Amino acid sequence: MFGQQMFQSRASDNDDEINLTPMMNLFVVLIPFLLTSTAFVKLSIINAAVPTIASPSDMDPSQSKKELNISIRIENNGFFLSGSGDNLTNQELASVRRTIRAKSRGVMDYANLTATLTSIKRRFPKGKTAMIFPDESISYETIVGTMDAARWAVSKTGSKDRKYLYPNVVVTSLAKVGQ
DSSP states (O other): OHHHHHHHHHHHHTOOOOOOHHHHHHHHHHHHHHHHHGGGOOOOOOOOOOOOOOOGGGGOTTSOOOOOEEEEEEETTEEEEEEEOTTOOHHHHHHHOEEEEOSBTTBOOHHHHHHHHHHHHHHSTTOOEEEEEEOTTOOHHHHHHHHHHHHEEEOTTSSSOEEESOSEEEEOOOOOTTO
């Protein structure tokens, strides 16, 4: 009997309820504030290459890095190639400028594009980036075909082996001025 009285007295002491009203008031104010503030938050990601530590043998000034980045503009009548990069002369950049005409309106010559990019890659083997600038009227299939042509070179042996031409293919758009 003595044990039951102790148990009952403890139970009567713990009948206090937690007052949740202040906590609920906090959430009532906090939730609309958080929802409205997320409309003003804009997240963006910038891909940037981190500098690497080079050994003294890599810093030889007589060994210049001629890294060429290819720009491919796609229009209905064909591809227009140009290049950019550090340590390249104007003459070297001009030698990369090419026009590859479409076979017919909307039918692109991907084989000729791959062959041209392969010859450019032989001259400038350190280039890794190809930027594609499609016109507004270019279809999705043409953009993907251009990406494949810039990324892969087919082996000359006739096998299905492929090697990378420009592994970093970036699709961008041209900004229109004055509109």
